[in-house]
Amino acid sequence: MRPTIKLEEFLPYRLSVLANQVSQGIARTYSERFGLSITEWRVIAILGRFENIPAAAVAERSAMDKVAISRAVRRLLDAGLIRRRDGREDRRAKPLALTRSGRALYEAIAPAALDYEGRLLSALTPGERRSLDRIVDKLLAASGADG
Amino acid sequence: MRPTIKLEEFLPYRLSVLANQVSQGIARTYSERFGLSITEWRVIAILGRFENIPAAAVAERSAMDKVAISRAVRRLLDAGLIRRRDGREDRRAKPLALTRSGRALYEAIAPAALDYEGRLLSALTPGERRSLDRIVDKLLAASGADG
DNA sequence: TGATATTGGTTTCAAATGTAACTAATATCT
DNA sequence: AGATATTAGTTACATTTGAAACCAATATCA
16 A cells, blocks of 8 residues: 655654744744743753753753853853853853843743743643643653664 | 742743654654655655645645745755646646655655654553644644734 | 873854745736 | 736845864873
8 A cells, every 4th residue: 555644643743843833932922022042041941940050061951952052151141141150170161150130031031931831731631731741751752762 | 939940841842852852863764764854855745645736835734934845845856856847827836746756755755754653652552642632733723823 | 190082162164944035927906 | 908916936145053173171091
């Protein structure tokens, strides 16, 4: 029989479209209202939770590569939203932290982000929300392992 | 109370990481084994199912914009994988179709793609697979509507 | 200690992507 | 028919992104 793929039912395609659509939606919030790209927002979000960690640790926790981090860090430093100290034991690894205005921005964005997520989740039943968590975990494991 | 976001639990972030990881995995197949980018593969997948449709129709069915399509079409034409006829009624809209070798490629990739999807889905129970379909539909609707 | 490897981070260059402007063909409206 | 608006598709330009080269600091090991 002829093999056939219905793109619109193909899981990798569907996930890609969904993630893009969600990213677009939320990026609008970050950029229009706060002047941040998604990458920059992620760095801020990480630093909002973990104080004084170096760029490599941010990379680990954000699934972004170090080049992307490096560029975001540069912009955030220039914008005065984060600061960088000198590393005590390892002089390469310089701890990053939010400045006062960086933290203020974080505290302004976090509710907007949670709000957006809430709007998405409100389309689902409580049971579906639980399923979704479990399913995404499983798919992450299945796709990350080897390829 | 201080608002806090755990990035690794934040749905938009999780979806983005998942979709990227899956895309990476599958893109490796397309590019290493068949020399195609994801965009090119999508065009091929659409044309494998719908014969003689113009680029605009491909765009509609693939969630890609017309510039991306235009570029992919150019590369696929150059590679001899698709062909373009002249439009009968509308001379702007030129119907695209797979060539013989394009179809051969399609028939080689389709099983590999379905196989990859199968490996992903095998991590889920049948019930979870059904949930996933429903959930993705709902999230697409919720995120696409307004923003 | 000295040679080599590894790691944190930045820079450079090429390729991919998005936006807007543009051309050509068709449709609409008077 | 003639003016205006739309639509299909391409091109040009700016921006983003990724890969690899690179520098400096630290770790490893003979």
